[in-house]
Amino acid sequence: MKRRLWIIVATVVVLAVVGAGIGWHLGMDRLDTVRGVVGSEKAAFFADQRVKDALASHGLRVEIDPRGSREMATTVPLDRYDFAFPGSEQSAEQVKRARAATGTYTPFWSPLAVATFTPIADLLAAEGVASRASEGHWVLDFGKVLDLARRDVRWDQLEGNVAYPARRDVLVTTTHPGDSNSAGVYAWLALQQLGGGAKALDEVVKLFTDQGGLERSTEDPFEKYLSQGLNYAPLVLVYEAQYVDAGQAGTLPPNATLVYLSPTTPSAHTVVAFDGAGDEVGRLLANDPELLRLAAEHGFRTADEAAIASVLARVPAGGAALPAKLTDIVPAPAPEVVDSLLATLDQRLRP
Known part of the structure; x- marks a missing residue:
């Protein structure tokens, strides 16, 4: 009887795990994919699983191609993307001349x-x-x-x-x-x-x-x-x-x-949105507390000076805090x- 009970319990656990996995994949499949071309210095930020999870909590899967900021307006086919994210307002203006924007957002600077x-x-x-x-x-x-x-x-x-x-x-x-x-x-x-x-x-x-x-x-x-x-x-x-x-x-x-x-x-890193999906990414990066906290973790300066100060204090730099x-x-x-x-x-x- 105990053996049979153990088998039943084990089966229930396995089914629960499998069900959770299927549910997770179904949840991932329901995410809206948003594509962006971003300055290469932000590639590590978007590769961070915590950033991916924060965006997924809003129903988004963001796929990025890293490029030079000023390349974006000259050699990059912008019609492939929902947003561009160059390293400055100057580069953002150049991008906007290459493709009409629905909005711009400046979540952080460096x-x-x-x-x-x-x-x-x-x-x-x-x-x-x-x-x-x-x-x-x-x-x-x-x-x-x-x-x-x-x-x-x-x-x-x-x-x-x-x-x-x-x-x-x-x-x-x-x-x-x-x-x-x-x-x-x-x-x-x-x-x-x-x-x-x-x-x-x-x-x-x-x-x-x-x-x-x-x-x-x-x-x-x-x-x-x-x-x-x-x-x-x-x-x-x-x-x-x-x-x-x-x-x-x-x-x-x-x-x-x-x-x-x-x-x-x-350098004010600026999101240039080309459609509604790009606008949603820009709004989240500029306003979501978790994404702003993670931006500071990656070294970007935001309006929260205390957050970046605690990060800078942990970085080795010739014997003095940044x-x-x-x-x-x-x-x-x-x-x-x-x-x-x-x-x-x-x-x-x-x-």
Whole structure:
């Protein structure tokens, strides 16, 4: 009798598990699929199972293709997607000119910064190019970095350099400004620091041509920074969120640190919706508390400063916490200003 009872109980449990599995799959089948093209720096966010679950709780399955932010309006067939999610308002405006939008949403932002290594930061500090802010984090004097590049100073010419004595020019490794928002904004910041005008524009062009081959998406050089370390490059332009996300995941290379450009500028990651499904994704990303919490976990800055501060405090960065607030920030440029600059750069940088 006991054996028969055990068999009945076991059968009930198995049927319950199978039923739950079938129910889960049926539930997944009932999700509405929404397709988006997103800046590559947000791929890890959308790949997070917690993000998928939060979107599924609203009946959505979001499928994304990562691309360079400025590529979206030039080479990406936008009619395949319900929304685009570039890395800035400037890129969003360019996307909207390529395809009519039903709405835009700006759920979070991230400043431009430079991923490097503590020995490199120490070396640049000895040159008077880098310093620690009063809060402890590293700051890179952008004007002085540009001066080194203008004078073609090589790493092996820096006094006392045993950290990276390479016969390479002191340059920040970037993406192509015609394809990637980060490089486009970097070009604009550099032009402002150099005083504007034709001569300054020539120097900005040189910042990119002297690098050699340029990647198309911000994620590409950052992945090489993570996997190859100093063998790839000593200074890599990134979004702060990329570094923070890698720090949370434990994938930063040895001696990794983050240096903030002074000045830097915010990049407001902006959803451009093309239809009702895209609008729903934009509204959820901008308003859903769980999705905003997860955005902070991935290093993006939201209106909840306390949430991002607790995340930044856990990220290794040369012995000091990353700053909850940034002070040396200049307003992001107007879209038409960036467009004009990038049109000129594209003509001079494309083979």
